[in-house]
Amino acid sequence: MDKERGYMPSTPSLYSACRWQLKAIIPLFFTIFCATLSATANAALPDLTLRVKVPKEIQAGPTFEVKVSVANRGKAAARGTSSNASGYMVDLFLTRGKIPQGFARYSQSYFDGVLLKGGRIDRTADLAESNRHGYQTEVSTPTDTPPGxxxxxxxxxPAGRVRETNKKNNLSCLNIKVIKKIGRQTFAGKDLKMVSKEPPLRAHNGSRGTMADPTKRTVLPDGTLEILLPDDIRQRRAPNGQITTILPDGTHMTSKAIQVPMDELPALPSDLSDWGQKASDALLQIIQNLLTEAEFNAYQQTEINKPFYPRMEWCIRSIDFLTRVK
Incomplete structure (x- = not known):
């Protein structure tokens, strides 16, 4: 300092200005650095999202099918429980507005946000980036769920085990209507659910009744056709026209066909003629056209050890029976 002139150097003012500038620049630098680091980290994370498909209407209690498609839109793989115990799961729940926190809770009694029975998909596959995986499960609501x-x-x-870039797209909801249970009617002293409104079919004894579309047909070793109906009701139709209905509780109900007297077959030579062989092959071809491969193989077992003409009669009666079923 020049004491004679009283002059003060400007160095302290310059230092203060520089220090103020550093105080302003350093936080800005760290803000940009942290934002860049966060963006880089998020870019290397998975992003799980999903879609759900359900029926428009259901009944409270009975099972129904739900399909779920889970996709990974992120830039890294998402672990499933098949390879990692901490992998993602999927919850299916019924709600009128409440979204459960974490895993949904199951109960036999309805409450808002209840986990559906069978509604936790806990066996999931790994998902590479831009991949998806479909799941299909049978679920049911509590039996006391009110209609609406x-x-x-x-x-x-739902547990938040997987680090993702976005947690807001982990939920998918569809509207569904819970309807009242279908009424019950009695048949032969037994309560049966009304399972179908199909057009009436003509039974072998000439009476009329209704029957839902069969879900499975099986030809038994004796030639009887067994039809599995909804609600585990089985119907057996024998080649002689007899129809037996077997209820889930084991009750058997049988209707006998009207027997029309027939003349005995005339005595015919035991040797097979060319005409007889052709007729037999033609009848067998008709039966093969009416049955599936497995049913036809089962039918052929019923012809074993039958002489030629009784075998032809058996073919004719079987064709008559199969065409009446349809």
Whole structure:
């Protein structure tokens, strides 16, 4: 300092200005650095999302099918429980507005946000980036669920075990209506659910009744056709026209066909003629056209050890029976 002139150098003012500038620049630098680091980290994470498909209407209690498609839109693989115990799961729950926190809770009694029975998909596959995987499961609502309008929601990774770029797209909901149970009617002293409104079919004894579309047909070793109907009701139709209905509780109900007297077959030579062989092959071909491959193989077992003409009669009666079924 020049004491004679009283002059003060400007160095302290310059230092203060520089220090103020550093105080302003350093936080800005760290803000940009942290934002860049966060963006880089998020870019290397998975992003799970999903879609759900459900029926428009259901009954409270009976099972129904739900399909879920889980996709990974992120830039890294998402672990499933098949390879990692901490992998993602999927919850399916019924709600009128409440979204459970974490895993949904199951109960036999309805409450808003209840987990559906069978509604936790806990066996999931790994998902590479931009891949998806479909799941299909049978679920049911509590039997005391009141009729009305609801939403069935599917949520992926409800426990939050998987680090993702976006947790807001982990939920998918669809509207669904819970309807009243179908009324019951009695048949032969037994309560049966009305399972179909199909057009009436003509039974072998000439009476009329209704029958739902069969879900499975099986030809038994004696030639009887067994039809599995909804609600585990089985109907057996024997080649002689006799129809037996077997209820789930084991009750058998049988209706006998009207027997029309027939003349005995005339005595015919035991040797097979060319005409007889052709006729037999033609009848067998008709039966093969009416049955599936497995049913036809089972039918052929019923012809073993039958002489030629009784075998032809058996073919004719079987064709008559199979065409009446249809």
């Amino acid at each position: 309008n609801y939403k069935i929601c599917a949520r992926v990774d």
